[in-house]
Amino acid sequence: VTKNVSALGGSLLHFDAPEGADVESRVWPLTRWVDERRQRGVWPYSRVLSGRAGNRVVVADENLAGAREYLNYASQDYLGLASDQRILDAAHAAIDEFGVHSAGSPILAGRTTHGVALEAKIAALLGKESAMLFPTGWGAGFSAIAALVRGGDTIVIDALAHNCLQEGARHATRNVVRCVHNDVTSVERALKEARSRNAEGGVFLVTESLFSMDSDSPDLARLGELAREVGAFFILDVAHDFGSMGRTGIGLLEGVATGLMPDLIMGSFSKTFATNGGFIASSRRIREHVRFYGSPYIFSNAISPVQVAVASASFDIVFGDEGTRRRDALVVSVGALRDAMVDSGFEIIGQPSPIVPVFVGDEAVARLTSREMIRSGLQANLVEFPAVPRGRARFRFQVASAHGSAVASRAAKILFEARCLALDEVSSAEYGQP
Numbered sequence: 001v002t003k004n005v006s007a008l009g010g011s012l013l014h015f016d017a018p019e020g021a022d023v024e025s026r027v028w029p030l031t032r033w034v035d036e037r038r039q040r041g042v043w044p045y046s047r048v049l050s051g052r053a054g055n056r057v058v059v060a061d062e063n064l065a066g067a068r069e070y071l072n073y074a075s076q077d078y079l080g081l082a083s084d085q086r087i088l089d090a091a092h093a094a095i096d097e098f099g100v101h102s103a104g105s106p107i108l109a110g111r112t113t114h115g116v117a118l119e120a121k122i123a124a125l126l127g128k129e130s131a132m133l134f135p136t137g138w139g140a141g142f143s144a145i146a147a148l149v150r151g152g153d154t155i156v157i158d159a160l161a162h163n164c165l166q167e168g169a170r171h172a173t174r175n176v177v178r179c180v181h182n183d184v185t186s187v188e189r190a191l192k193e194a195r196s197r198n199a200e201g202g203v204f205l206v207t208e209s210l211f212s213m214d215s216d217s218p219d220l221a222r223l224g225e226l227a228r229e230v231g232a233f234f235i236l237d238v239a240h241d242f243g244s245m246g247r248t249g250i251g252l253l254e255g256v257a258t259g260l261m262p263d264l265i266m267g268s269f270s271k272t273f274a275t276n277g278g279f280i281a282s283s284r285r286i287r288e289h290v291r292f293y294g295s296p297y298i299f300s301n302a303i304s305p306v307q308v309a310v311a312s313a314s315f316d317i318v319f320g321d322e323g324t325r326r327r328d329a330l331v332v333s334v335g336a337l338r339d340a341m342v343d344s345g346f347e348i349i350g351q352p353s354p355i356v357p358v359f360v361g362d363e364a365v366a367r368l369t370s371r372e373m374i375r376s377g378l379q380a381n382l383v384e385f386p387a388v389p390r391g392r393a394r395f396r397f398q399v400a401s402a403h404g405s406a407v408a409s410r411a412a413k414i415l416f417e418a419r420c421l422a423l424d425e426v427s428s429a430e431y432g433q434p
């Protein structure tokens, strides 16, 4: 039986493996804990928008209470395309042309002409023979690994790689080696060990180009070299930087030599391309295999024609001159936020990117800070243990090109004041830490 956990203590890890024969009773402690956090005002999740997500957004809490306008750093729309009139027009035109439904698996009759054209553009941009579209980036990452990796193969994966990659790995094989985050030496050792133990089997290297909790990156060219050296198949998730970073918009792969490029690149449209959806770019034979053995692709309805049209119209802007201008503005907005946070005494980490992780302290301080921040009209996503290490709770600010420096200064001021109030409350109150 799970013990009672206080609103400022505990984490989701207390509730992930409930025991007992009665399912309704054994899942009750989680609801009780969430309710306690709600009552204390420290449950900042599942908030509800009642308008478009821009620099400012009208949001209510999970129960639709307290709707008001916020300064918004909690939405992922890095180049600000989600409300762009040309994108909205593309969505409307797709509805007129195709209706709103793909009406079938992509393996049957779910693909549209726009989707086929977008696949070709993605493949050409990334120097691959082919690409395939998915309704979500999660499905793309999971499918790639689940389809290609056999039980006797080994996966060498960054310890902090995204859930879709970790779950794919867990599903595919028991031979999963989790390497120290972004540590090339640890990867080299694991790859060489895997290859020497199993000369006949497949070895896979799986990581991300920009990590979404720490805003940091591995040495992609070196990883490409190591993969070639041991004959490993290199899978890279470019969800956050593809389109939003680099001079041409290709992201952190820009400048990596053709011969060192990952064998399979997977990405998401949900950060920069204004819609749900994802893709895989690879050789034609890899695509053929994933098409039939990646279950989320074959056994699920295809990405909708509206999503394809939005991704496609966004793609043309992102990889044209306007994309460069928007990325330049994004760099300025990111710099302004990082500077404003440092000036206010906050610790931030990682490299400048659309993700700015701002540390606030342990979980109790962070939860109380989130409450005060919301009271003062600022939204940024609280990330706490177990998504990040215990005691290293942070706000993940997601920056858009149009945020600018005035909004950044205001956000830093609100966060500073919110944290002061939180620290006062923690030092003056007794709270249970189970």
Ligand SMILES: Cc1ncc(COP(=O)(O)O)c(C=O)c1O
Pocket: 136, 137, 138, 139, 141, 162, 164, 208, 212, 237, 239, 240, 268, 269, 270, 276, 277, 278
């Ligand atoms: C690194 C990474 N990979 C994959 C995904 C999944 O993308 P999507 O939101 O398109 O399912 C995300 C988004 O949460 C992500 O951050």
